[in-house]
Amino acid sequence: MSVRVTGLCVRHRRTVALDSVDLELGAGVHGLLGPNGAGKTSLIRVLATVGRPSAGRVELLGRNSDSPRERSGIRGRLGYLPQEFGFYPAFTVREFVAYVAWLKEVPADRVPAAVERALRRVGLADRADAKMRTLSGGMIRRVGIAQAVVNDPSLLLLDEPTAGLDPEQRVEFRELLRELGTSATVVVSTHLVEDVAAACTEVTLLDEGRIAYRGTPAALTRLGETSDGPGDHPIERGYTAALRAHRARGVTDARETV
Amino acid sequence: MSRQWHTSEAQAARYAAGSLPEPDAWSLERHLESCADCASRVSAAVRATAAGAVLADVRAAVLASAVREVPVSRFARLLWAAGPAVRGAWSAALLVVAGAALLLGQFRGAPEARTLLLALAPVVPVAGVALSYGPHADPLHELAASTPGGGLRLALTRTAGVLAVSLPVLTLTGLLLPASGAPAAAAWLLPGLALTLATLALAPLTGFRTASAVTACGWLCAVLAPSPDEIGARLARCLDGAPAQSAWGAAVALSALLLAARRTAYDRTH
Numbered sequence: 007m008s009v010r011v012t013g014l015c016v017r018h019r020r021t022v023a024l025d026s027v028d029l030e031l032g033a034g035v036h037g038l039l040g041p042n043g044a045g046k047t048s049l050i051r052v053l054a055t056v057g058r059p060s061a062g063r064v065e066l067l068g069r070n071s072d073s074p075r076e077r078s079g080i081r082g083r084l085g086y087l088p089q090e091f092g093f094y095p096a097f098t099v100r101e102f103v104a105y106v107a108w109l110k111e112v113p114a115d116r117v118p119a120a121v122e123r124a125l126r127r128v129g130l131a132d133r134a135d136a137k138m139r140t141l142s143g144g145m146i147r148r149v150g151i152a153q154a155v156v157n158d159p160s161l162l163l164l165d166e167p168t169a170g171l172d173p174e175q176r177v178e179f180r181e182l183l184r185e186l187g188t189s190a191t192v193v194v195s196t197h198l199v200e201d202v203a204a205a206c207t208e209v210t211l212l213d214e215g216r217i218a219y220r221g222t223p224a225a226l227t228r229l230g231e232t233s234d235g236p237g238d239h240p241i242e243r244g245y246t247a248a249l250r251a252h253r254a255r256g257v258t259d260a261r262e263t264v
Numbered sequence: 265m266s267r268q269w270h271t272s273e274a275q276a277a278r279y280a281a282g283s284l285p286e287p288d289a290w291s292l293e294r295h296l297e298s299c300a301d302c303a304s305r306v307s308a309a310v311r312a313t314a315a316g317a318v319l320a321d322v323r324a325a326v327l328a329s330a331v332r333e334v335p336v337s338r339f340a341r342l343l344w345a346a347g348p349a350v351r352g353a354w355s356a357a358l359l360v361v362a363g364a365a366l367l368l369g370q371f372r373g374a375p376e377a378r379t380l381l382l383a384l385a386p387v388v389p390v391a392g393v394a395l396s397y398g399p400h401a402d403p404l405h406e407l408a409a410s411t412p413g414g415g416l417r418l419a420l421t422r423t424a425g426v427l428a429v430s431l432p433v434l435t436l437t438g439l440l441l442p443a444s445g446a447p448a449a450a451a452w453l454l455p456g457l458a459l460t461l462a463t464l465a466l467a468p469l470t471g472f473r474t475a476s477a478v479t480a481c482g483w484l485c486a487v488l489a490p491s492p493d494e495i496g497a498r499l500a501r502c503l504d505g506a507p508a509q510s511a512w513g514a515a516v517a518l519s520a521l522l523l524a525a526r527r528t529a530y531d532r533t534h
Contacts, residue, residue, distance in 0.1 A: 054410040058532060074528040081412040092403030109411040109418065122327070153407070 007032050008161055008191040009053060014062035016048045016215075023048035025215040026062070035187035037202035037223070038195040039245060040212035046195040047089055049212065050165045053193060054086040067160055082111055085159030089166050089195075091150040095139035099130060099149055102138055106153040124152040127182060129175075143170040151179070155186065162192045168201055180205035203227065203241045211248055218252035271295065271302040276309040350425045354395045358388055358430055362437040369441045378441040378449070379496045382503065383487045385434045386456035387480045390463050392426035393419075394476035401472065415530035419467075423460060431456070446496065451503040454512035459483055461519035468529030 009031035016024040024045045038046050051057030052064060055071050067083055069076035093102060103121045112120055125131045128148040133141070141149065147170045154162060168176050183205040186192050196202060202209055203223045211219035211226075219226070223241060230237065230244030237243035271279075271292060278284040279292055296303045310316065361384060369377035397419045399405045408414030431453065438449030459479045466475035487498055502508060 055531075056406060056409045074531050077531060078412045081410060084410055086407060086410040088406045090406070092406065094403065106407065106411070109408055109413045111412050119327075 008067050009193070010065040011052075012063045014049075014052065014064060015060045016045070016052060016057060017060045018048075022215050024052070024059075027215070027217055029210065029217065031191055031193065031208075033187065033189065033191050034207035035183050035192045035194065035205055037206035037209045038193060038212065039197075039199065039202060039209060040218070041249070043214075044212040045215040046212055047165055048215075050086075050163050050193065050195055051088075053161070054084060054088075054163050055081055056086070080161075082157070083160040084110075085154035085157065085162040087150045087154045087164045087167055091146065093138050093146065093149070095137065097138050098135050099125065099138065099141070099152075100134040102149060103153050103156055107156045110157045112157050120156050120158075121152075124156040127155060128152045129178060144172060144175055147171055148175070148179075151182070158190075160190050162186060162190050164192070164194045166195060166197070168196060168198055176201065177204075199242050199245050200239065203239075211245065211252075213249055213252055216252075219248035269295075270299065271305055273305065273309075276302075276306045277312075279306060280309040280313050350392070350396070350422075350429055352395070354392045354426075355429060357391070358433055361385075361388060362433050365437050366440060375442075375446045375496070378438055378446040379499055381434065381438055381441065382447055382449075382452050383484075383495055383499055385430075385438070385452040386459050386483055388434060389423075389426050389430045389456050389460045390476045390480045392430060393423050393460055393463055394472050396422040396426060398467070398472035409532075416527050419464060419530060423464060427457075427460065447500055447503040451509070454509055454516055455483070455503070458512050458515035458519055461516060461523055465519050465522040465526060468526055468532075 007030045009029065011027060011029040014024055014027040014029075015022070027045075027049065029049075038049065040046050048057060052059055053066065055066070055077055064071045066080045069080050071077050071080055094105075097105065100121055103124055104117050107117045107120055108114075122131065122134075125134050128151050130145065130148050130152060133145065138146065138149070147167065151164070151167055154164065168179060171179060180201065183192060183194065187205075187207060194201070194206065203226075206223055209219070209221060209223055209226055210217060221229075226244035226248065227241045228244070229247050230240035230242065233243060233247035235243045235246035235250060237246055275284065275288075275292065279289055284292065292302075292306070296306060311319065361381075365377050365381040368380065395401050397405075402408065405414075408418060435450050435453065438452075441449075463472070463475045463479045466478065469475070470478070487502065488495060
């Protein structure tokens with residue numbers, strides 16, 4: 007298991023973003039679904055060793071992310087695309103990805119080849135010498151994916167990677183996800199249920215800081231076929247059905263404790 | 265448009281082996297021009313034959329030579345690592361301070377200009393550090409924080425960039441203003457270094473903006489307040505002579521030790 011999380015809590019001042027989450031993830035593509043404010047970004051930030059847990063244990067790639075020494079070993083094998091992806095507009099695409107490779111301590115002699123390969127994987131090899139400020143939103147997103155994979159990460163965390171991609175690019179991106187998922191653990195948070203259906207091997211549904219559902223996309227689709235929740239596609243109906251079932255359980259639990 | 269047929273695995277294998285009858289091969293090739301699925305099936309079949317290894321070698325060689333043509337220069341990497349402050353408004357502010365001191369020297373006399381320059385100089389690298397690192401200064405901070413090199417290593421690289429620019433510029437400006445009573449042009453170097461290192465040591469606790477505000481205001485208050493007309497005398501007490509300078513040297517060493525002791529705090533963002 008490359009991700010092993012037990013009893014994870016994250017608080018931002020007074021609000022609770024994650025509430026005693028237990029999660030184990032192995033190789034494959036894991037979709038992280040949930041409404042806005044469900045805690046998807048908080049979870050990804052903790053897995054990226056950027057967010058600090060208020061309680062709980064987070065083990066990544068077999069190391070404890072709480073210890074500074076082990077954390078630095080984890081970070082060399084991470085790829086992370088934050089939701090709000092900042093960049094230096096005056097850099098060329100190649101310079102930018104090479105800079106991130108430098109931050110990730112990729113050996114200097116391997117950097118040019120690693121950058122070239124990462125850019126080819128996202129289909130931006132022909133724009134390598136364009137300035138970042140000249141790129142469209144979708145291309146910037148793809149540069150974001152390229153910098154995340156430049157060190158061939160064992161754990162890849164992508165927060166809303168398909169935002170701003172056009173349908174064709176999204177199809178290509180899912181192809182890349184499937185390829186990456188064969189060797190690495192990929193965690194993708196998304197609003198788009200169809201991305202999950204097409205590219206993920208497993209789905210985790212978050213709601214109000216708790217895990218509402220875990221299963222395969224096929225199981226979520228089956229759930230949608232047998233329920234009459236709203237949605238245009240079986241997996242969308244499965245998504246709303248799972249969410250409602252979780253909330254109904256929460257209400258009964260609350261009644262029992264009262 | 266619906267297609268009548270697609271290439272089967274067996275057909276692809278026979279095509280790759282060269283055993284498919286000529287007319288079938290032609291129509292297959294015609295079909296491949298417009299069908300990506302079949303094209304990838306056939307190319308997989310070809311890669312599986314003896315030609316595959318040769319093709320892979322050729323591909324690797326082409327890629328390697330293409331990559332060699334566009335190396336990322338060491339100098340460029342140093343420049344990016346130097347950070348936002350050195351590339352941005354801070355460098356302009358540094359030149360304004362130096363230029364203003366030279367102008368003041370022309371109109372009000374060199375000793376007064378040098379006194380003012382020495383009073384302000386230690387604050388300049390502190391401001392540069394505040395504008396170089398941390399979530400408020402660096403658009404890439406969230407990403408950098410998830411990398412092994414994004415903590416203290418990056419902060420120190422950027423501080424070195426800031427110092428490499430500000431130390432020579434401000435000291436040379438001081439040298440251009442004749443002394444006549446004011447402390448030596450290089451007298452601010454140790455205080456500047458001490459304040460910068462103290463800022464770095466304090467920053468994981470308070471954030472870079474607060475840390476630099478504390479150290480910079482502390483220095484300015486000590487030198488400028490309470491009576492601004494005695495700056496010259498106070499500055500001379502702070503900077504002139506071996507005891508004052510060795511006290512600053514000790515402050516540098518202490519800040520460096522503190523920073524070394526707190527280095528793991530740079531692993532975590534605020």
